[in-house]
């Protein structure tokens with residue numbers, strides 16, 4: 223059945239953006255993620271939201287790299303963990319320039335799956351991700367984590383180019 227234009231239900235003025243209280247942003251140390259964080263912080267300030275900054279240690283990548291090199295999974299995991307903590311710490315410090323509350327989260331797994339699960343656990347009202355991340359293959363649409371998060375998340379997703 224076709225909906226006539228005059229029957230379209232528009233969002234009420236205080237829906238979606240004005241009701242945002244919790245924002246989750248995914249970071250992977252890339253330039254794309256840095257832009258996403260800046261946008262998340264700005265929306266956080268505008269909507270007085272808490273911003274959850276999340277870094278997922280990419281377990282599938284670790285298994286792959288370990289098989290291809292002499293480095294053990296344990297050793298790689300430790301390196302990713304140290305790097306992740308450093309990235310999160312940097313953003314926690316950067317947040318001091320904004321009038322927002324932040325929480326940093328370090329988790330592990332397939333980035334997209336864990337980002338979706340966390341967004342549901344936190345009950346995020348908005349997820350912010352970069353259009354691209356660390357892999358940096360900019361010629362072929364958006365990054366695979368972002369594509370999966372856009373398709374799989376149950377809240378609005380803001381993709382920052």
Ligand SMILES: Nc1ncnc2c1ncn2[C@@H]1O[C@H](COP(=O)(O)OP(=O)(O)O)[C@@H](O)[C@H]1O
Pocket residue numbers: 247248249250252254255256258276277278279280333337350351352353354355356357358359364365366367368369
């Ligand atoms: N390991 C991760 N932890 C948290 N967020 C991530 C992670 N990897 C990617 N993201 C988010 O997804 C965005 C796009 O990354 P991705 O889809 O992996 O693209 P690419 O294929 O270019 O690496 C990043 O800018 C970041 O916001």
Ligand SMILES: [Mg+2]
Pocket residue numbers: 250355356357365367
């Ligand atoms: Mg990536």
